[in-house]
Amino acid sequence: MSRVLVVTGGARGIGAAVALRAAQDGWAVAVNYRASADRAEEVVRQIRDRGGVAVAVQADTSREDEVVRMFDEVERKLGLLGGLVNNAGVVGQPGPVQQIDGPRLREVLDVNVVGYFLCAREAVRRLEGRSGAIVNVSSRLASLGGAGEQVHYAATKAAIDTLTLGLSGEVAPRGIRVNCVRPGIIATEIHAARPADVLANVEKAIPLRRIGRPEEVAEAVVWLLSDKASYITGALLDVGGGR
Ligand code: NAP
Numbered sequence: 001m002s003r004v005l006v007v008t009g010g011a012r013g014i015g016a017a018v019a020l021r022a023a024q025d026g027w028a029v030a031v032n033y034r035a036s037a038d039r040a041e042e043v044v045r046q047i048r049d050r051g052g053v054a055v056a057v058q059a060d061t062s063r064e065d066e067v068v069r070m071f072d073e074v075e076r077k078l079g080l081l082g083g084l085v086n087n088a089g090v091v092g093q094p095g096p097v098q099q100i101d102g103p104r105l106r107e108v109l110d111v112n113v114v115g116y117f118l119c120a121r122e123a124v125r126r127l128e129g130r131s132g133a134i135v136n137v138s139s140r141l142a143s144l145g146g147a148g149e150q151v152h153y154a155a156t157k158a159a160i161d162t163l164t165l166g167l168s169g170e171v172a173p174r175g176i177r178v179n180c181v182r183p184g185i186i187a188t189e190i191h192a193a194r195p196a197d198v199l200a201n202v203e204k205a206i207p208l209r210r211i212g213r214p215e216e217v218a219e220a221v222v223w224l225l226s227d228k229a230s231y232i233t234g235a236l237l238d239v240g241g242g243r
Contacts, residue, residue, distance in 0.1 A: 001131045002082030005225070006074055008032045008061050008119055009088030011040035013188035014137060017214035018085050019043050021222045023052035030074040031056045032088065053078065061088045061115035062107075071122045080130065083225050084123040086116045086160075087137040091190055094149040105152055112156035116163060120178075124171055131175030133225045134167070136160050137217070140184045140240040157182075161236055168234035177233040179224040184240025186212045207242030 005022050009015040010031035019029045020043065029047060031054055033040035040056035047054035055077050059070035075081060092108035093101060116136060123134055139157040146154030161180055168178035185191070185202055203211055220239050223229055 001133075001227075002080045004028050004030070004074065004078045004081050005083040005085065006030045006032060006057075006071070006081065006119070006123070007085045007087060008115070009034075010085075011036035011043060011056075013190060014183065014186060014214045014217050015085070015087040016043050017218035018087060018221050019054065020046060021215065021218040022085070022225065023047040023050070023054060025222050025226060027083065027225070028053035028078045030054070030070075030078060032059055032061065032070060034058070034060050034088070061119055062110035064118055067115070067118040067122055071126060075126065081123060081126045081132065082130075083133045083135075084119055085135050085137065085221055085225070086119050088115060089137065089156075089190075091150065091153045091193075094193065096148060097151050100152055108152055108156055112153070113159045113163075116160055120163065120167055124167070124176065127171075127174070127176055132177075133229075134176065134178045135221045135224045136164050136178070136180045137221070138164070138180045138182045138236070140182050140238060140243065142182060144243075164236065165234050172233050177224075177229070179229070179232060179234070180236045181217060181220045181224065182236055182238045182240065183217045184212060184238070184243050186214055186217055188214055205243060206240070210241065212239065212241055 005027040007019045010019040011033040031040045031043050044054040059066040090111045093104045138160040141154035142157035142161050164180035
């Protein structure tokens with residue numbers, strides 16, 4: 001199996017933690033970013049400083065032409081693809097469904113659903129005749145529903161759970177495993193727009209009584225990519241401190 005990995009949204013948050021941890025595990029990592037060029041280069045620098053292999057690759061994952069170009073660029077620079085971590089995501093405008101703004105709703109669907117499908121499609125096409133692994137980063141909200149402020153976001157993540165189940169069945173006979181990690185509340189900039197007291201209240205509802213770290217999600221993702229998870233496909237692994 002090739003050890004070339006694309007991590008979408010790899011410049012910061014959970015994606016950056018995954019890129020760094022995967023490089024430690026021997027993956028040559030393509031760190032995808034949309035706007036955070038400097039931060040993607042910083043992740044690449046950290047990987048190279050530790051003796052790993054990495055490149056930064058710009059692409060908006062919601063755009064088909066950019067996704068295809070990104071995978072072409074990765075294979076040209078690093079070699080044949082071996083894995084994909086579908087991670088790039090947005091939450092959109094928080095609020096109840098009755099206040100949802102059409103264009104913003106479409107952006108969340110485009111990035112969180114269309115983007116994941118496009119990247120998964122490219123990965124599966126390029127893994128023709130070879131084994132590989134895909135990990136989709138979904139969310140615990142896919143099951144919790146996100147009532148009050150994040151139903152639109154939760155629904156996109158439920159779509160990703162179903163993508164995982166369906167695609168894993170399609171490609172398992174070819175030796176491609178597709179799994180999903182469902183983080184709970186993890187300390188990243190995705191929560192930047194939420195008041196601190198809201199997060200503190202959520203923390204009380206988490207059985208482990210704390211918000212998670214990106215590195216804790218990265219461990220689960222990299223394990224699912226690895227041969228240690230060789231008989232696991234179509235799994236939805238919750239990393240939510242018990243919630
Ligand atoms: P984050 O810190 O806000 O990072 C989001 C990442 O997605 C950034 O690297 C951003 O890249 C990238 N991105 C957004 N739109 C993109 C696009 N169209 N094309 C390419 N990249 C794009 O968020 P995070 O918490 O690390 O979230 C990572 C994933 O985990 C998301 O799918 C999120 O839904 C999921 N998740 C997070 C939590 C949590 O509590 N943090 C919980 C459950 C699930 P640029 O900066 O370059 O735009």
